[in-house]
Amino acid sequence: MGDKTMTTTEVGRSLPRLEARQKVTGRANYTHNLKLPGMVHAKVFRSTVPHGKILSIDTAEAASYPGVAAVVTGKDILDVVPEPYYGPAFHDQPILALNKVRYVGEPVAVVLADDPRIAAEAVELIDAVYEELPAVYDETEAMTSDAVVHDELKPAGTFPDLKHLNGRKDTNIALDFHLKQGHADAAFASAAHVFAHSFQTQQTMHTPMEPIISLAEPSGDRLIIHTASQSPSFVRSEVARLLGWSENRVQVKVGHLGGGFGAKLYIKLEALVAALALLCRRPVRLSLSMEEQFYTISKHASTFHIKSAVDKDGRITARKCEVLWNGGAYADIGPRVTQKSGFTATGPYDIAAADIDSYALYTNRPPAGALRGFGIPQLVWAYESHTDLIARELGMDPVEFRRRNILKDGRPHVTGTVMKDAAIDAVLETLAERMRWSEPFDRGEGTVKRGRGVAIGFKACVSPTTSVATVTVAADGSVTLHHATVDMGQGSDTAMAQIVAEVLGVRTEEIRVVDPDTDVTPYDMATLGSRSTFHMGNAVRKAAEHARTQLDDMAKSLGMAETAAGRVKEVFRRTYGMQAGTVVGVGTYIPEYVSPNEDGLSDNVTPFWMIGGTGVEVEVDTETGRTKLLKMVNAADLGTALNPRIVETQLSGAAIMQLGFTVSEEMILDGGQVTNASLADYKIPGIKDIPPVIENCIVDAHTETGPFGAKGVGESATFGVSPAVAEAIQDACGVRLTRLPMTAEAIFHALHGDKK
Amino acid sequence: MSFELISPNTLRDALDLLDVDDPSIRPFSGGTALRLMMKSGVFSPSKLVVLRGIPDLSGIEISDDGSLTIGALSTLAEVETSALVARQVPVLAGALKHLSNRRVRNVARIGGAIAHGDPHMDLPPLLSALNAEVIVESRNGRRHIAVEDLVIGYYETLLEPDELIVALRIPAQDDWHSAYRKVTARSADDWPALGVATSISHEGKEIRDIRLVVGAATERPTRLDISEGVLRSEGVAGLPRAVEAAMESVEVMDDSHGSATWKKALLGVELRRSVEEILGRNA
Numbered sequence A: 001m002g003d004k005t006m007t008t009t010e011v012g013r014s015l016p017r018l019e020a021r022q023k024v025t026g027r028a029n030y031t032h033n034l035k036l037p038g039m040v041h042a043k044v045f046r047s048t049v050p051h052g053k054i055l056s057i058d059t060a061e062a063a064s065y066p067g068v069a070a071v072v073t074g075k076d077i078l079d080v081v082p083e084p085y086y087g088p089a090f091h092d093q094p095i096l097a098l099n100k101v102r103y104v105g106e107p108v109a110v111v112l113a114d115d116p117r118i119a120a121e122a123v124e125l126i127d128a129v130y131e132e133l134p135a136v137y138d139e140t141e142a143m144t145s146d147a148v149v150h151d152e153l154k155p156a157g158t159f160p161d162l163k164h165l166n167g168r169k170d171t172n173i174a175l176d177f178h179l180k181q182g183h184a185d186a187a188f189a190s191a192a193h194v195f196a197h198s199f200q201t202q203q204t205m206h207t208p209m210e211p212i213i214s215l216a217e218p219s220g221d222r223l224i225i226h227t228a229s230q231s232p233s234f235v236r237s238e239v240a241r242l243l244g245w246s247e248n249r250v251q252v253k254v255g256h257l258g259g260g261f262g263a264k265l266y267i268k269l270e271a272l273v274a275a276l277a278l279l280c281r282r283p284v285r286l287s288l289s290m291e292e293q294f295y296t297i298s299k300h301a302s303t304f305h306i307k308s309a310v311d312k313d314g315r316i317t318a319r320k321c322e323v324l325w326n327g328g329a330y331a332d333i334g335p336r337v338t339q340k341s342g343f344t345a346t347g348p349y350d351i352a353a354a355d356i357d358s359y360a361l362y363t364n365r366p367p368a369g370a371l372r373g374f375g376i377p378q379l380v381w382a383y384e385s386h387t388d389l390i391a392r393e394l395g396m397d398p399v400e401f402r403r404r405n406i407l408k409d410g411r412p413h414v415t416g417t418v419m420k421d422a423a424i425d426a427v428l429e430t431l432a433e434r435m436r437w438s439e440p441f442d443r444g445e446g447t448v449k450r451g452r453g454v455a456i457g458f459k460a461c462v463s464p465t466t467s468v469a470t471v472t473v474a475a476d477g478s479v480t481l482h483h484a485t486v487d488m489g490q491g492s493d494t495a496m497a498q499i500v501a502e503v504l505g506v507r508t509e510e511i512r513v514v515d516p517d518t519d520v521t522p523y524d525m526a527t528l529g530s531r532s533t534f535h536m537g538n539a540v541r542k543a544a545e546h547a548r549t550q551l552d553d554m555a556k557s558l559g560m561a562e563t564a565a566g567r568v569k570e571v572f573r574r575t576y577g578m579q580a581g582t583v584v585g586v587g588t589y590i591p592e593y594v595s596p597n598e599d600g601l602s603d604n605v606t607p608f609w610m611i612g613g614t615g616v617e618v619e620v621d622t623e624t625g626r627t628k629l630l631k632m633v634n635a636a637d638l639g640t641a642l643n644p645r646i647v648e649t650q651l652s653g654a655a656i657m658q659l660g661f662t663v664s665e666e667m668i669l670d671g672g673q674v675t676n677a678s679l680a681d682y683k684i685p686g687i688k689d690i691p692p693v694i695e696n697c698i699v700d701a702h703t704e705t706g707p708f709g710a711k712g713v714g715e716s717a718t719f720g721v722s723p724a725v726a727e728a729i730q731d732a733c734g735v736r737l738t739r740l741p742m743t744a745e746a747i748f749h750a751l752h753g754d755k756k
Numbered sequence B: 001m002s003f004e005l006i007s008p009n010t011l012r013d014a015l016d017l018l019d020v021d022d023p024s025i026r027p028f029s030g031g032t033a034l035r036l037m038m039k040s041g042v043f044s045p046s047k048l049v050v051l052r053g054i055p056d057l058s059g060i061e062i063s064d065d066g067s068l069t070i071g072a073l074s075t076l077a078e079v080e081t082s083a084l085v086a087r088q089v090p091v092l093a094g095a096l097k098h099l100s101n102r103r104v105r106n107v108a109r110i111g112g113a114i115a116h117g118d119p120h121m122d123l124p125p126l127l128s129a130l131n132a133e134v135i136v137e138s139r140n141g142r143r144h145i146a147v148e149d150l151v152i153g154y155y156e157t158l159l160e161p162d163e164l165i166v167a168l169r170i171p172a173q174d175d176w177h178s179a180y181r182k183v184t185a186r187s188a189d190d191w192p193a194l195g196v197a198t199s200i201s202h203e204g205k206e207i208r209d210i211r212l213v214v215g216a217a218t219e220r221p222t223r224l225d226i227s228e229g230v231l232r233s234e235g236v237a238g239l240p241r242a243v244e245a246a247m248e249s250v251e252v253m254d255d256s257h258g259s260a261t262w263k264k265a266l267l268g269v270e271l272r273r274s275v276e277e278i279l280g281r282n283a
């Protein structure tokens, strides 16, 4: 094995993704390509009302349509799943609607047929009758509305901190999280200045290129689920729970994902196909259209009221935050967003006193979950816009104002956790430098004005979560990695293989990475929240080290030097008398963590902090409102980059995605109905919409507890984009927008007076 | 719900398949618009007559009088990259570069782009400003229709269900100079929120004649007669009045691309800029 003192070059190497060639030659394994013998196709019949009692569902005509195998409603599901409610935080979502529907597009029935087109045609023949109930769509109205989406809250039993919500009635507040640090009221009373603003974000979509898809295949007394999922381990345990089975009777297999971004977490179609397969005793495939994704999962709309007390020197002394998260009809992971992101609502600033109130709300909209940033982009949008507005009112340079208040390592965050390995100031300084902040700036001429802005944000990592990996070394010395982190394009297979390669002294390209398969790949909480590099990376490193220790011990007992690089084959041959045997290294990682107390405080609230920021230069055509981004700089602290090239594409990819949410994307609702549920009308940025100059900077940093100094990076460049653009627009033409998206029309109305 | 797909090999066969009394039988050229309509359920055909196999409906030719004839089945990409088009009507080649993306332009055909009748299209207003006409054929014979007259309402054209556009004719532009200004609201390669097509026959800053057509923001491509009149009589000095007249006289729609208020303002700005662009360019 490799010399322990010899640092190889595998970590830090910008090798291309291991599967790149397979992908570009069309050979990569995607769930969409899978055809199972005898499989039937499912098509979903969806609710047309936002909130209503189901009076009847007439399926007779669809059932007798030639080619239809079966029509299934929520009542039929009860035959195989008596308690058909699922969800990661609340068991509130029925596999198919039961008694009630809660949003337009909710699955109500399913047609199964050998031909997917027949299934689609037969769906049109189903007729459901509803008694409509009052509906609520807006998060602020949901706080007090008479329209109540769920009769009773049903928190999942697995979370002790949700127990108090059990059975709560007549409320749309799924979860309220509160943090109290110091004496905010006193600080406000004695403040030199008080600033208060409100900001809103819109509901948007993940739009992965590969729509959501799952297949279920009965196999003896077991079930195999093939699914494009970011969380195979969760799917296995949740489906097993629903069926009342042991986990080893459910096998979940995942190929490459054509994008995820949080859309493919927890249970999406898996419980439905599992139930359908058990009902019809055949393999069932359900593949959503791009349009149907709009009725499946989305990003929270939000309203954020923020208020700061500032002293005469421009130091923030206290902050109050009230955040309302529009979770839609089912909680999904929203309560966790409310809480795990909620506690960072005061921003990356050194503030002694804070009150945070964060509310997860049910409304009659399509459900919202995690989308690249887990709520953080909504928070940064508000607190950084607020920061710029304060700087303006104080007449201070916005970068200088941030410098004065920035949260430095060694200082406590409002939770009480002392900051460590969090290069917030380095991210800010990198942006200032790359934006040439202190140099004169061309402000444009005539009706076309130019402006610039920077913004920074940070994120804690959801905790505590566990990752397990195994590294096996075959008797010829070749190495296989088993882990359930899902590579959805972010390059995790490559990064994990680099870690193994570094530890075992082999080339990354020679390592075989096994696709997630719960029969063989060990437990992982999920691929979300930029947790994998850190958690799974640590588990993989431990597994590789465990394998290496065993190999060293074998070598030692043969009297060979423990640094028998390239002689693993010989070690096996001499140990077993022939080329035989396997060494299995196991690594499990769970970070230390202290859950917040009743005041939301903890001295160890996150295993690591992600830091990201963005600077932009824009040009506003003041006659039309049309705005062009001329330049974008993204900077992040991601610890030590395992693969700098992949990291840079994560930064630009995240920033471009957030740019869409900043300037154009919005799910438009009319009476609960999404009116632009297709890519013809819901536009994500194309190549001509992105800035001509994008710089991505990895700040010099190291995370002591991370694998080879690394931590997560998939979301960091989303944080600063929206507020940086808002500030740049104001810098250019004097108007401030407080609601996303900042479309040309919104800028136009801000400049020229309100819409008639 | 299911439909028949028929691929005739001759124009005659294609025309025989169409039926003046049955709009559920539709010609299918690139299919980019039809398939979106079928997917969203707004149109369910009984029969689709695929035009692609008809040999004599493509090609771009120039006549002695300098006019161009473009076969209805030419793809938008073929028109975009044609040397003849670049020489005779550069504004058309330029506009096509900003029409959606390469994948759509490789598939959509010029006939489909004119016949579709969706107001959010680039070519009908531009071709109207260029004074182009389409050659239309049915079993009963041929007729010529000015592009300007073709679209009569929201998704409504003068074409009968049994008629096919067989070619587009763009007259020689001689001393006419044109500009097409497109505004998109949601992404750069989106359908237009507004299109302003301007053709001016001028000598220096002196306007001899002018054609102004607005599209996308209106229910159908609309000629700006009053503004044209102002510019014809007052010349470029009348531009502010012409702009005002356009904003006052045109009925602009609210839609998913934006409010009428905004688009009306855009119309004024883009109209002014297009006239300035042409006169500035050829000064």
Ligand SMILES: Cc1cc2nc3c(=O)[nH]c(=O)nc-3n(C[C@H](O)[C@H](O)[C@H](O)COP(=O)(O)OP(=O)(O)OC[C@H]3O[C@@H](n4cnc5c(N)ncnc54)[C@H](O)[C@@H]3O)c2cc1C
Pocket (backbone or CB within 6 Å): A680, B026, B027, B028, B029, B030, B031, B032, B033, B034, B035, B036, B051, B072, B098, B099, B100, B101, B104, B107, B108, B109, B110, B111, B112, B113, B114, B115, B116, B118, B120, B121, B122, B123, B159, B163, B164, B165, B166, B189, B190, B191, B192
């Ligand atoms: C994503 C996307 C973006 C687009 N963006 C733009 C844009 O920005 N600007 C723009 O102008 N266009 C745009 N288009 C193209 C436009 O919307 C139409 O889809 C296209 O012009 C139709 O051409 P086609 O050949 O595919 O027509 P088809 O879909 O085949 O037909 C369209 C209609 O015309 C009829 N038809 C077709 N050919 C003939 C004929 N020869 N004679 C009589 N009737 C006929 C059909 O029956 C049908 O009613 C876009 C299209 C897509 C898919």
